[in-house]
Amino acid sequence: MALVVAALAVGLFANLHRVDHASCLVEDKDRAAVDGGSDMRVYTDCGIFRVKDSLFLMRWDSADVYQGIEVGESYDFETAGWRVPFLSWFPNIVAAEQVTR
Numbered sequence: 001m002a003l004v005v006a007a008l009a010v011g012l013f014a015n016l017h018r019v020d021h022a023s024c025l026v027e028d029k030d031r032a033a034v035d036g037g038s039d040m041r042v043y044t045d046c047g048i049f050r051v052k053d054s055l056f057l058m059r060w061d062s063a064d065v066y067q068g069i070e071v072g073e074s075y076d077f078e079t080a081g082w083r084v085p086f087l088s089w090f091p092n093i094v095a096a097e098q099v100t101r
Contacts, residue, residue: 017081017082018079020076021044021077021078021079022076022099023074023099024044024045024046024074025045025072025074026043026071026075027045028043029042029043029066039090040062040066044075047083048083048090049092050093051093052092057092059094068096069093073098077094077096078094079093080092
């Protein structure tokens with residue numbers, strides 16, 4: 001029971017940590033194999049992000065958001081979560097708005 005409560009607390013706090021990234025150039029994107037599934041990843045000059053549905057954010061449109069992000073274009077991203085290398089965690093893209101040049 002304590003493990004479930006701890007997992008919920010970490011998930012909640014990760015989604016409360018929001019960061020805005022301005023004018024990030026998308027260099028590549030792919031789907032990486034993770035725990036029998038896949039993780040949609042976006043590689044930018046601002047860092048590596050993932051696009052994933054989230055119960056805490058009440059968000060279920062990650063495939064649409066991922067599909068709308070184009071390699072070679074720049075975006076303003078809002079992310080939730082942290083980069084934790086030893087757990088292979090990446091910030092989750094909450095919103096993506098294309099920057100016009």
